[in-house]
Amino acid sequence: MEEKRIGVYVCWCGTNIAKMVDVEAxxxxxxxxxxxxxxxxxxxxxxxxxxxMIVKDIKEHKLNRVVVSACSPRIHELTFRKALENAGLNxxxxxxxxIREQVSWVHDNREEATIKALDLVKGAVNRVNFHEALDKRSxxxxxxxxxxxxxxxxxxxxxxxxxxxxxxxxVEKTGNLGGHVANIDLTFxxxxxxxxxxxxxxxxxxxxxEVEVYLNTxxxxxxxxxxxxxxxxxxxxxxxxxxxxxxxVATGLTPFDPGKISSYNYxxxxxxxxxxxxxxxxxxxxxVKKDGSEPKKIAIIHCVGSRNADYHEYCxxxxxxxxxxxSNQLRSALPETNxxxxxxxxxxxxxxxxxxxxxxxxxxxxxxxxxxxxxLPRISKAEEDAGYxxxxxxYEKLSGEDIIVPADMVVLMVAMEAHEEAKEVAHAVGISLCxxxxxxxxxxxxxxxxxxxxxxxxxxxCQGPKDIPDSVSQAKAAAAxxxxxxxxxxxxxxxxxxxxxxxxxxxxxxxxxxxxxxxISFDEEKNVSVVNEILCKGCGTCGSACPTGxxxxxxxxxxxxxxxxxxxxxxEMQEV
Amino acid sequence: MSTVVNPDLNAKLVKFGNKSEWNECYHCGxxxxxxxxxxxxxxxxxxxxxxxxxxxxxxxxSNIDPWLCYYCGDCSETCPRxxxxxxxxxxxxxxxxxxxxxxxxxxxxxxSVPALIIAFVLVAVSIIGVGYAxxxxxxxxMEFGHVFEKMLIFSVVVLILIPNIFHMFWLTIIKEKxxxxxxxxxxxxxxxxxxxxxxxxxxxxxxxxFRWFEHLLVVFGYILLLITTVFLNWFxxxxxxxxxxxxxxxxLVFIITFDFILERVKKKKELSKFSHPSxxxxxxxxxxxxxxxxxxxxxxxxxxxxxxxxxxxxxLIVIAQWGIxxxxxxxxxxxxxxxFAVYFANIKSAELNS
Numbered sequence: 001m002e003e004k005r006i007g008v009y010v011c012w013c014g015t016n017i018a019k020m021v022d023v024e025a026x027x028x029x030x031x032x033x034x035x036x037x038x039x040x041x042x043x044x045x046x047x048x049x050x051x052x053m054i055v056k057d058i059k060e061h062k063l064n065r066v067v068v069s070a071c072s073p074r075i076h077e078l079t080f081r082k083a084l085e086n087a088g089l090n091x092x093x094x095x096x097x098x099i100r101e102q103v104s105w106v107h108d109n110r111e112e113a114t115i116k117a118l119d120l121v122k123g124a125v126n127r128v129n130f131h132e133a134l135d136k137r138s139x140x141x142x143x144x145x146x147x148x149x150x151x152x153x154x155x156x157x158x159x160x161x162x163x164x165x166x167x168x169x170x171v172e173k174t175g176n177l178g179g180h181v182a183n184i185d186l187t188f189x190x191x192x193x194x195x196x197x198x199x200x201x202x203x204x205x206x207x208x209x210e211v212e213v214y215l216n217t218x219x220x221x222x223x224x225x226x227x228x229x230x231x232x233x234x235x236x237x238x239x240x241x242x243x244x245x246x247x248x249v250a251t252g253l254t255p256f257d258p259g260k261i262s263s264y265n266y267x268x269x270x271x272x273x274x275x276x277x278x279x280x281x282x283x284x285x286x287x288v289k290k291d292g293s294e295p296k297k298i299a300i301i302h303c304v305g306s307r308n309a310d311y312h313e314y315c316x317x318x319x320x321x322x323x324x325x326x327s328n329q330l331r332s333a334l335p336e337t338n339x340x341x342x343x344x345x346x347x348x349x350x351x352x353x354x355x356x357x358x359x360x361x362x363x364x365x366x367x368x369x370x371x372x373x374x375x376l377p378r379i380s381k382a383e384e385d386a387g388y389x390x391x392x393x394x395y396e397k398l399s400g401e402d403i404i405v406p407a408d409m410v411v412l413m414v415a416m417e418a419h420e421e422a423k424e425v426a427h428a429v430g431i432s433l434c435x436x437x438x439x440x441x442x443x444x445x446x447x448x449x450x451x452x453x454x455x456x457x458x459x460x461x462c463q464g465p466k467d468i469p470d471s472v473s474q475a476k477a478a479a480a481x482x483x484x485x486x487x488x489x490x491x492x493x494x495x496x497x498x499x500x501x502x503x504x505x506x507x508x509x510x511x512x513x514x515x516x517x518x519x520i521s522f523d524e525e526k527n528v529s530v531v532n533e534i535l536c537k538g539c540g541t542c543g544s545a546c547p548t549g550x551x552x553x554x555x556x557x558x559x560x561x562x563x564x565x566x567x568x569x570x571x572e573m574q575e576v
Numbered sequence: 577m578s579t580v581v582n583p584d585l586n587a588k589l590v591k592f593g594n595k596s597e598w599n600e601c602y603h604c605g606x607x608x609x610x611x612x613x614x615x616x617x618x619x620x621x622x623x624x625x626x627x628x629x630x631x632x633x634x635x636x637x638s639n640i641d642p643w644l645c646y647y648c649g650d651c652s653e654t655c656p657r658x659x660x661x662x663x664x665x666x667x668x669x670x671x672x673x674x675x676x677x678x679x680x681x682x683x684x685x686x687x688s689v690p691a692l693i694i695a696f697v698l699v700a701v702s703i704i705g706v707g708y709a710x711x712x713x714x715x716x717x718m719e720f721g722h723v724f725e726k727m728l729i730f731s732v733v734v735l736i737l738i739p740n741i742f743h744m745f746w747l748t749i750i751k752e753k754x755x756x757x758x759x760x761x762x763x764x765x766x767x768x769x770x771x772x773x774x775x776x777x778x779x780x781x782x783x784x785x786f787r788w789f790e791h792l793l794v795v796f797g798y799i800l801l802l803i804t805t806v807f808l809n810w811f812x813x814x815x816x817x818x819x820x821x822x823x824x825x826x827x828l829v830f831i832i833t834f835d836f837i838l839e840r841v842k843k844k845k846e847l848s849k850f851s852h853p854s855x856x857x858x859x860x861x862x863x864x865x866x867x868x869x870x871x872x873x874x875x876x877x878x879x880x881x882x883x884x885x886x887x888x889x890x891x892l893i894v895i896a897q898w899g900i901x902x903x904x905x906x907x908x909x910x911x912x913x914x915x916f917a918v919y920f921a922n923i924k925s926a927e928l929n930s
Contacts, residue, residue, distance in 0.1 A: 297583075338583040340581075358657065361599050361600045361602070362600060364583075365599070366581065366631075367599075391580070393578050396630065399623070399627065399630055401579060401635075403578055403580070403581050403632075404579065404581070406580055406581070
């Protein structure tokens with residue numbers, strides 16, 4: 001067996017680590033451990049000179065294992081793995097000890113912090129002794145894509161992919177394409193027709209040779225993994241077997257039910273309507289009360305179901321601007337009508353939106369602020385001779401007055417909720433939801449359209465409330481990600497997966513029950529479990545559950561983990 | 577008790593000003609933060625704008641705050657929305673003047689330029705009519721003029737100004753349920769007159785020092801000119817001191833008002849950027865009064881008056897228009913309302929703090 005030659009590098013991270021950990025002492029002590037050939041400390045290990053130092057040492061001292069003791073592996077593990085590869089070493093012959101987030105940033109006793117840092121590095125050194133070289137794996141990508149949801153997001157994504165010459169299966173639950181945008185009259189802030197946005201998209205999708213549209217169709221189950229998914233769908237009484245390499249989930253939103261807020265008396269008072277109902281009236285060009293007469297005073301209440309701990313804490317992001325849009329439309333349609341905006345905070349972010357707010361406030365609209373933290377406005381029927389139909393009573397925050405807003409029609413700007421069937425779709429494609437039922441992205445900032453499942457992307461309002469431009473941006477971003485993988489032709493997959501030792505496996509199938517990625521299947525013939533290495537994420541759950549020790553997680557073997565624990569708790573070097 | 581909001585008040589106030597972008601205010605509070613005059617008990621201009629935007633008419637009508645602002649213009653200059661709070665306060669003062677006036681003529685003249693022109697022409701025609709009735713005899717016209725001035729002052733004070741001040745008192749103190757002991761009213765009298773004649777408070781707006789001095793000279797010039805012409809009989813006296821004194825105060829009035837007019841033409845300062853017809857009338861007629869009086873006395877001293885009787889009639893027309901229209905129903909009233917506002921505000925805050 002080859003001699004183990006370990007190099008250990010302790011990072012200062014400027015003063016981030018060095019101020020709380022005696023890095024020089026750590027390096028000096030670690031150098032005495034068996035198999036450690038060289039131990040150094042350096043100001044910034046992640047810098048180019050830092051990495052070059054590792055590469056140089058690997059060549060000079062014939063190192064075959066490296067430990068870097070610095071920040072979290074989430075930040076720089078890949079950086080150092082790359083350095084190992086550059087020096088001709090297998091990237092898995094590397095281990096990282098986190099002495100910044102886990103030591104220097106959270107402790108205030110320098111001596112004890114240094115001992116803890118030392119323990120962590122000891123564990124890492126012990127572990128790296130047992131590391132094995134692992135090979136890369138790649139799979140071919142099927143260039144077809146399934147898009148779930150035929151709203152403006154799904155349509156945009158489908159066209160982007162199809163225009164590049166790739167097959168797209170567009171699956172829509174309802175009988176029509178267009179989603180919620182189809183019910184909108186005008187868009188903000190330009191007051192352009194929503195149909196002008198949507199109609200060309202629908203026309204192109206319906207007539208595109210590469211797009212197959214399946215209406216009135218839902219997805220029950222998707223099998224496979226990135227590059228090679230498959231699913232059987234039922235559409236119009238027929239069954240279709242589809243094979244595709246990637247999935248875009250664009251299931252969209254459900255409007256909040258204002259009946260949940262009792263003080264608004266929705267469906268109890270005839271002329272309390274939702275923003276969607278007003279949208280329909282505007283589209284038909286007929287804004288009237290239930291009795292057919294013209295409303296003389298219209299009040300618009302913001303944040304109905306949004307930004308309130310009792311309903312949804314998040315902001316629905318489009319209601320403020322939609323409400324301003326309504327003011328503009330109503331001002332043109334009913335020039336003599338009094339308009340009231342009853343808002344919690346006016347949020348007019350986005351291109352051209354603050355300008356739109358400013359120009360709307362010139363149009364004889366009364367803006368009144370209610371207190372989100374206090375009691376919500378109460379809508380009640382006005383007295384017979386009041387001269388208006390309903391009174392909206394609340395504490396007006398900017399004046400400090402308790403007021404009543406007279407209204408003949410009240411419009412509730414209802415919140416955006418995730419689609420009511422988001423959960424079923426999430427289960428079918430193997431992605432997760434965050435607390436508020438929207439799909440969770442891989443990284444909120446750096447990877448906003450990918451999910452933790454490779455090959456499954458999310459776009460539009462199913463990821464969180466957003467307006468049309470943001471939804472379309474996400475649709476095109478997801479499509480671009482997929483086009484990049486199609487262009488590459490293959491995709492590299494993580495090799496730190498589980499493997500079954502078929503001689504030891506007793507066929508109890510415990511592992512199949514615990515696997516969160518449905519990556520293990522059962523081979524009836526051999527009576528053993530089989531791991532699908534593409535689906536396996538290497539979480540190790542099966543390994544810990546296996547009663548016979550037949551399953552081994554690569555790069556997280558028992559001896560690697562036990563030796564690391566041994567190193568952590570060894571009595572050596574308890575003083576600095 | 578909740579108040580029903582009234583969206584019509586804003587539209588109503590627009591008629592009292594040249595600008596109407598008050599609804600653009602989104603209540604950042606910057607205006608109140610930069611204002612040198614606002615205090616805890618009197619928060620303006622933001623609070624006033626809010627009452628206006630929401631149409632809290634009763635509160636707006638009972639608000640003294642607009643009178644406590646001396647329009648330095650800092651608020652308008654620093655407003656991020658260009659909502660022009662300074663001009664809003666100015667328009668609020670015009671509106672409140674019409675609220676206090678029991679005759680309703682103030683509102684009519686502030687809002688309608690045609691009504692104003694008709695009234696000015698009517699007064700001018702009446703004076704010419706009087707001249708005609710007196711067969712354009714210099715002495716009898718001058719005699720009439722002198723008696724007319726005294727009668728006019730008396731009737732305007734008794735019939736218009738005193739009732740209107742009481743109306744203001746009723747709206748801002750009684751209706752607001754301020755029950756101050758009588759002693760407070762007595763104690764405040766000194767302050768009332770101090771502010772009436774000096775506008776001392778406006779010195780707190782740092783930029784205003786020169787303007788304050790000009791204003792002070794005009795106030796004293798105007799009052800002294802009034803005394804010289806009406807009570808010391810400037811136009812018929814032989815007393816050299818009185819004659820010279822009249823020249824000085826008359827000159828003071830028209831020279832400084834000429835500067836005021838120039839500023840309004842130049843529109844350089846925030847204060848003079850927006851001129852309502854009532855602002856123009858006020859400065860121009862004040863100028864004309866001083867100027868025509870000055871010229872009339874020169875003509876008397878040079879014995880040219882009998883050949884230039886028309887000039888005296890012009891002077892009389894200016895005086896009549898000023899006394900019948902501008903003093904009781906126009907901008908002149910700020911002389912009283914401002915000082916009474918300080919007086920009432922002091923009583924109010926003393927009462928609220930006790």
